[in-house]
Amino acid sequence: xxxxxxxxxxxxxxxxxxxxxxxxxxxxxxxxxxxxxxxxxxxxxxxxxxxxxxxxxxxxxxxxxxxxxxxxxxx
Numbered sequence: 001x002x003x004x005x006x007x008x009x010x011x012x013x014x015x016x017x018x019x020x021x022x023x024x025x026x027x028x029x030x031x032x033x034x035x036x037x038x039x040x041x042x043x044x045x046x047x048x049x050x051x052x053x054x055x056x057x058x059x060x061x062x063x064x065x066x067x068x069x070x071x072x073x074x075x
Contacts, residue, residue, distance in 0.1 A: 027034035059065070 023034050023037075032039070
């Protein structure tokens with residue numbers, strides 16, 4: 001049973017976390033390159049935000065939304 005858990009530990013340490021070890025070693029040389037995944041996720045988030053704002057603007061320009069003061073019956 002001990003070998004089973006050691007095998008799981010070796011899988012995570014030696015195989016699955018190897019890219020993170022490489023990024024940690026790269027951080028000593030170049031901080032921007034080491035944080036490339038963060039830059040990519042920020043770019044994706046920015047593009048999604050711009051797309052969503054443009055869609056909301058297009059939806060608002062159609063004039064289909066009910067903009068009455070009391071939007072709920074209990075108000």
